[in-house]
Structures are given as C-alpha cells and as structure tokens.
Amino acid sequence: MTASDSGLRIADFDFDLPSELIxxxxxxxxGASRMLVMDRASGNFRDAQFSDFPSLLGPGDLLVLNDxxxxxxxxxxxxxxxxxxxxxxxxxxxxxxxxxxxNQWRALVRPGRKxxxxxxxxxxxxxxxxxxxxxxxxxxxxxxxxxxFAPVEDFFAALDRIGHVPLPPYIRRDDxxxxxxxxxxxxxxxxxxVAAPTAGLHFTNANLDALRTRGVEIAYVTLHVGLGxxxxxxxxxxxxxxxxxxxxxxxxxxxxxxxxxxxxxRRIVAVGTTVVxxxxxxxxxxxxxxxxxxxxxxxxFIQPGFEFRVVNALVTNFHLPRSSLLILVSAFAGREPxxxxxxxxxxxxxxxxxxxxxxxxT
Numbered sequence: 227m228t229a230s231d232s233g234l235r236i237a238d239f240d241f242d243l244p245s246e247l248i249x250x251x252x253x254x255x256x257g258a259s260r261m262l263v264m265d266r267a268s269g270n271f272r273d274a275q276f277s278d279f280p281s282l283l284g285p286g287d288l289l290v291l292n293d294x295x296x297x298x299x300x301x302x303x304x305x306x307x308x309x310x311x312x313x314x315x316x317x318x319x320x321x322x323x324x325x326x327x328x329n330q331w332r333a334l335v336r337p338g339r340k341x342x343x344x345x346x347x348x349x350x351x352x353x354x355x356x357x358x359x360x361x362x363x364x365x366x367x368x369x370x371x372x373x374x375f376a377p378v379e380d381f382f383a384a385l386d387r388i389g390h391v392p393l394p395p396y397i398r399r400d401d402x403x404x405x406x407x408x409x410x411x412x413x414x415x416x417x418x419x420v421a422a423p424t425a426g427l428h429f430t431n432a433n434l435d436a437l438r439t440r441g442v443e444i445a446y447v448t449l450h451v452g453l454g455x456x457x458x459x460x461x462x463x464x465x466x467x468x469x470x471x472x473x474x475x476x477x478x479x480x481x482x483x484x485x486x487x488x489x490x491x492r493r494i495v496a497v498g499t500t501v502v503x504x505x506x507x508x509x510x511x512x513x514x515x516x517x518x519x520x521x522x523x524x525x526x527f528i529q530p531g532f533e534f535r536v537v538n539a540l541v542t543n544f545h546l547p548r549s550s551l552l553i554l555v556s557a558f559a560g561r562e563p564x565x566x567x568x569x570x571x572x573x574x575x576x577x578x579x580x581x582x583x584x585x586x587x588t
Contacts, residue, residue, distance in 0.1 A: 234464040234530060239556060240547045241568055248396050249581035252408040257430045260576055260583040262567055269563035271570065276428045276584060279541070283495065285441030288487040290480070292423040292500045293446040295414035297322070297382065298389025300401070301358075303347040318347065320373070321392060323420055323453045324473075329375045330363075334453065338369035347373070349388055357384045382417065392420050394580050396546070409580075418450035418473065424543045424580045425498035445483040449474040449500040449524075459548060464529050469550060471525040474504045478519040481508075484536065485516035495539040495588075499551050502537050502558070503528065509535040528554040530561060539588040544571060544578040559587045 253259055257276055264271040283289065299322040318341065321334040335341050343365055349358040358381075364372035378384055391401035391409050401409075411426035413434070437444065454470030461467055476484075484505065487494050496502045507524035508517040517536070527550060540558055545551040556564045567585065576583045 234561075235462055236459050236464060236467075236548050237462075238464075238561065239549070239552050239565075241565060241572070243547065243572060243578060247572060247575065247578050247582075249577040249579060249583075250397055250399060252404070252427070252581045253577075256408065256412075257428050257433060259428050262571055262576065262583070262585045264559060264563070264567050264585060264587050266559045266563075266587055269560065269566070271567045273574065274586075277433075279428075279586065280433060280436040280440055280442075282586065282588070283437060283440060283442045286443075286487075286490075286492045287441075287495055288443045288445060288483055288492060289437060289495045289497065290445050290447060290484070290501050290505065291411070291413055291426055291429070291497045292449055292504070293411075293413050293415045294419040294423060294448050294450050294500075295417035296392065296410055296419045296422050296451075297417050298385050298406075299323075299392040299420040300390040301349055301385075301388060302390075303349045303360075305341070306346045306348055320347065320349075321420065321453065323370075324450070325418075326372060329377055329381075331360075331373050331375065332366075333371050333373050334369050335362075335371045336369055338371065341371065349384075351387055357388045394421065396579055397581070413446070415446075416448045416450075416475070418448075420453055421451040422580065423449070423451060423498045423500045425541045425584060427581070428541075428584055429497070443483060443487070445480040447474065447476050447480055447501055447504045449504045451500055459550060464553060467527050467529070467550060467553075469525045469527045471523045472503075473521075473523055474507070475521045476504065476508055476517065476519050481517050481519040488517075488536065489515050493538045494536055495541065496537045497541045499540075499542055499545075499554050502534075502540060502554060505536040506532075506534060528557050530557045532557045534558065539586070541584055541586050543580065543584050544568065544576060544582055546579065555585075555587070 259276040261274045261276045263274050301320045303318045319336045323332045326332050345362045347360045351357040359376045360373040363374050391405040450473045507526045512518050
C-alpha cells in the first residue's frame with residue numbers, strides 16, 4: 227500500500243441523490259437491472275444492461291463471488307418485568323450484528339436507553355410460545371448490547387421462525403415474503419451475514435451458466451457482512467477511518483484458483499466490495515504471487531492510494547454518499563471519474579443502493 231492522500235476528507239465523497247432513486251423494491255425479475263460500464267484507464271463509461279455482463283467476460287477470466295448467506299437478524303422482543311410496579315416496555319427491536327462466543331451475539335437494541343445490563347429479553351413465536359430468551363450482559367455505545375441467549379436445540383431454526391430480513395435503513399418499509407428470496411444471492415451458502423453482498427443479487431443461475439459456457443472460471447469466498455457496512459463515518463478525514471472487523475474464509479480451491487490466475491496474468495473479476503476486501507486482505511498476508519487458504523478477520527479499509535494486488539475488475543452497486551464503500555470504489559477507479567459516473571447515473575435515473583442497479587469497472 228502506498229501512502230494515502232492525507233488531504234482527503236469524507237466530504238470529498240459526497241453527492242446529492244434524489245430520494246426517488248433509492249430503490250425500495252428489487253427489480254420485478256432478478257437480473258433485470260441496468261449496468262454502467264466504466265473503463266478505468268480512460269474514465270469513459272457507457273450504459274448497458276446486466277444481461278450483457280456475460281458477453282463482457284471470456285475464457286481465462288476468473289469471477290469471484292461471496293457465498294455468504296443473510297440470516298433473519300432483525301428480531302422483536304419484550305422485557306420480563308423484574309418488579310411488580312415496573313411498567314412494561316413496548317416492542318423492542320433487536321438487530322443481531324455478529325456472533326461473539328458461545329450463545330453470545332452483539333446486537334443493536336432500540337429503544338436502547340432503558341435496556342440495562344441484567345435485563346432478560348423474550349422473543350416469541352407467532353403462536354405466542356417463547357422461541358428464544360437472552361440476557362443483556364454488556365452495554366456499548368449507540369445502542370449496542372452483548373446478549374447471551376439461553377441454549378436451544380437449533381438457534382438458526384429459531385431465527386428462521388421469528389426473524390425478519392434485515393433490510394437496510396434506507397429501505398423505508400417492512401420486510402415482506404419476497405425479501406426472503408430477493409435479499410439473498412442465488413449462490414448463498416454460508417450463513418452469517420446481516421446484510422446482503424448486494425452486487426451478487428443481480429446474478430441468476432442462467433447468468434452463471436452463460437459465464438461458464440464462455441469459459442469463465444468461477445470461485446467463491448465467504449465474508450460475513452456486518453452492520454458496519456451501513457455505519458456512518460464519524461470522522462472528518464479519510465485517513466482517520468477505522469472499520470468494524472468482519473469474518474472471512476478462503477477455501478483451498480479458491481486460493482488455488484486465484485493464485486493460478488495471478489501467476490498466469492489472467493483477469494480477476496470481483497463481484498462486490500466484500501470480495502475486494504477479502505482478496506486484498508488475503509494478499510497482504512501472502513506472498514506476491516499467491517494467496518493462501520485460511521479463515522480470518524479483517525478490518526481493511528481501502529482508500530485512494532491503495533495498491534491493489536489481486537483484483538483487476540469489479541462489479542458493484544451504487545453506494546451511499548460519504549461511505550467507506552464509495553471510498554473503496556474511488557480507490558479502484560479514481561475519485562473524480564467515479565463521481566462523474568455517479569452524476570451520469572443520477573441524471574439517467576439509475577436505481578441506487580442495495581436493490582438498485584450496478585456498475586462494471588474494468
């Protein structure tokens with residue numbers, strides 16, 4: 227990594243977005259999205275459809291996808307009353323953010339002000355039975371709590387019964403039945419994310435088959451997306467940003483595929499910023515021409531000045547202003563060209579954020 231430009235501010239990655247361009251629903255058909263194709267060398271871009279994507283790859287290209295699976299992490303609880311005169315609290319929203327040990331999860335709790343250490347939260351199933359119970363054992367900032375759940379036979383089965391799809395805060399509606407399918411990639415396998423790797427939402431099994439037919443090699447990494455992906459950057463300067471750590475895994479097959487592609491000078495195409503972060507974090511702990519199979523944690527923050535050692539092209543959605551994800555994309559393709567492309571997307575009515583359209587940066 228080269229030295230970062232210490233003069234950059236978070237405000238340098240701001241833009242005005244009309245609220246009507248924030249996609250509130252997925253497209254009617256998965257993959258029926260627009261795609262802005264941008265050449266990094268020239269900064270030129272053109273409008274396309276995501277259905278064109280397989281034609282833009284060919285034999286020798288390695289496409290890397292994130293196979294994490296979103297869990298129904300938004301729960302609703304009630305407090306157990308510890309004193310007879312205590313007034314009951316209304317419905318409490320609990321958003322699981324990451325596992326923190328045996329039966330323990332970090333979570334965001336709203337309203338958090340009244341939920342103290344020692345409280346017991348009860349999570350009921352639709353039939354009124356108690357599906358889960360948890361004690362609050364630690365209190366953090368911004369509504370964060372550490373919860374210890376009473377052991378159950380199958381915790382994730384209980385989540386499937388009572389949990390809701392953790393739609394991001396800019397989607398201003400309750401989750402519905404369609405979200406269980408559409409806020410999940412077709413290749414999701416390893417459960418653990420509380421937000422979808424949204425660039426992968428465009429892909430269908432037919433897309434993947436078409437890519438294989440063209441001779442494209444496909445590999446998978448796992449990075450479990452935490453709520454840090456939506457956390458506002460609370461500093462003024464880019465070089466002051468510190469991100470939450472996230473769990474990732476690279477299998478022997480993927481490590482071999484990436485290492486072979488690198489040594490043979492073939493193009494490595496990352497689907498999503500989560501894949502970029504996983505591959506580049508792995509490269510930092512490996513030799514120049516290979517990466518190793520391993521499981522780890524990363525808080526890598528990619529900003530302008532970063533030396534990309536693995537990724538040659540990127541599929542990514544349009545990101546929030548002043549976000550770490552927009553900064554990463556700007557590091558990959560240049561701040562001014564990316565902001566110019568975003569301005570074109572806004573003027574052309576592209577749909578933004580998780581359920582929105584995408585870019586292909588090559």
